[in-house]
Amino acid sequence: MKIKRICCIGAGYVGGPTMAVIADRCPTIQLTVVDVNQARIDAWNASDLTQLPVYEPGLDAVVARARGRNLHFSTAIDASIASADMVFISVNTPTKRKGLGAGQASDLRWVEACARQVAAAAKGHTIVVEKSTLPVRTAAVIKTILEATQKEDPRRSFAVLSNPEFLAEGTAIDDLESPDRVLIGGDDVSSIDALAEIYSHWIATEKILRTSLWSSELSKLTANAFLAQRISSINSIAAFCEASGADVREVARAIGTDSRIGPKFLNAGPGFGGSCFQKDILNLVYLCRHFGLLEVANYWESVVTLNIWQQHRIACLVVEKLFGTVTGKRLAILGFAFKANTNDTREAPAIRIARDLLEEGAKLSIHDPKVAEAQISRDLRLKPTAFATEALNGSGGWSQAASIEETVEGADAILILTEWQNYRYLNWSSLAVLMRQPAWVFDTRAVVEPADVRAAGLKLWRIGDGED
Structure with a gap:
């Protein structure tokens, strides 16, 4: 079967970049990315490529080459399905917040809705491809819905495939163009x-x-579980290094040279974030419990538990180092995205750390080169507040700063929570004079040069050694 037209339902972090790369590499195939969100589709169609709803290095160039030629973005979902030989389902599958399996199972309402829409709108033979990260045997649900339609109208037929994505945000275009595997x-x-x-x-x-x-x-759930496990493992060792006087970077280098272990995902930090790791592990936990594998479920759940503990631990360390209280103190937060080179904040470590500090009454000044104020407000569930003076009434607040200098002005401490490249090369001497002394730098990503920070007269806590 020769594929001439593809429809992708879902114009988010996976659907948009994936279809853009396929369109770029397969100019004879017409691809249409559809979504119910008109504002998102408008952003994908914007003449200013800096306004794309997804920030990924290199994505703008790929979209520029293919858009209008064989890459299209539309809200005409039914028409796009009807004309397609292949339909990708690339919609969100968040963790359920209520009902059976709440807190662990995936919410599949949008996947089911897509299957029903495909069943109603498709013509002839259609290949339906799962692109979203889904629990095992979700394809059976999709098949059942499609087969019911096929019985009603034998002129239509369907095949269901699973084609999970293995993209890392920040390197998604490279991952799509040069993948380890498909x-x-x-x-x-x-x-x-x-x-x-x-x-x-x-x-x-x-x-x-x-x-x-x-x-x-x-395989998709297992890959994410194994990667997240490595992050929680090295973070547990980082805490031990801080207590024992070892350096987690030296430990990571030593074990990473073992060919059985390898060096990847051994950078200690504030914990994993993003749309997949926590969601997929909790989904795995739910499925293991469903099949009576309680010990297996408990094992994987501990990976998430340790990740959450790491973030609370960092917030507690900040309070402890700042004389046991941050009430009314200005804290500069550098980085809010869950990792560098993305504007995605889903499950970002900065969210939990910031909420803990707000609960303690801190005044947070937040800087991130790609995350908008409205997104930070949604994540913190708190509107920004202008605070010109230090208040000791115990009420925390936050504001977004346009520059790093504005962020650190009058701050008692700087917290580096995302490893953006420009945070690696800060002029600490010039920043130190803007801060209220004695001032701290909390480097949760190990991106600063310790000697430069200390030479500026600042006290330093760094993940995995922490001594100052």
């Missing part, structure tokens, strides 16, 4: 071949792996 799960060989043929335009055949549907779905 995973396609399914039981219809011709449909698998059709999707594999698309990827073969720029990806070597040996990197395109074929599995069953269930193995493909579980």
Whole structure:
């Protein structure tokens, strides 16, 4: 089967960049990314490429080459499905907040809604591809919905594939253009071949792996669980290093040279964030409990528990170092995105740390080169507040600063929470004179040069050694 037209439902962090790269590499295929959010579609169609709703290095150039040629963004969902040979489902699957499995299971309402919309609008034979991260056997739900429609109208037929994304935000374009692997799960060989043929335009055949549907779905959850496990593991060792006098960077370098372990994901920090790690592990926990694997569920749940503990621990350390109280004190927060080179704040460590400090009555001045004030307000569930004087009434507040200098003006401490490149090369001597002394730097990402910070007369706590 030759694919000529593709529709992707969901214009978010996965759907938009993925379809942009496919369009760039496969100019003979027409791709339409659809979404119910008109403002998001308008942003994807904006003439100013700096206004794209997703910030990823290199994404603007890819969109510029393909948009209007064979890459389109639209809210005409039914029409785009009807004309497509292949439909990708790339919608959000957050953790359920209420009901059965609340706090762990994935909320699949939008996936089911997409399946029903495809069932109603599709024409002829349509390959439906799961792109969202989904629990094992979700494809069975999609198949059941589609097969019911097929029985009603034999002129229409469907095949379901699992093609999970393995993207790291901040490097998503590189990950799409030069992936470690592409995973396609399914039981219809011709449909698998059709999707594999698309990827073969720029990806070597040996990197395109074929599995069953269930193995493909579980592989995505397992990959994220293993990566998150490494982060929690090294952060636990970082706390031990601080207590024992060791240096976590030296420990990480020593164990990373072991070929069985490797050096990746051994950077201690404030914990993992993003849309996938916590959600996918909790989903895995829920599924393990569902199948009666309680010890396995408890094991994976501990990875999330330690991640949350790490963030509370950092907030407590700040309070402790600042004479046991931050009430009325101005704290400069450098970085709010969950990692550098993205504007995504989902499950960002900065959120929990900031909330803890706000609860303690701190006045936070927040700087991030890509995260908008409105997003910070939503994440903190608190509107920004102008605070010109130091108040001791116990009420915390925050504001966003336009520059690093404005952020640190009058601050008792600087917290580096995101590893943006420009935070690595700050002029500490000039910043120190703007702060209220004695002043601290809390480097949760180990990006500063300790000697430069101390030479400026600032006290330093750094993740994994922390001695000052």
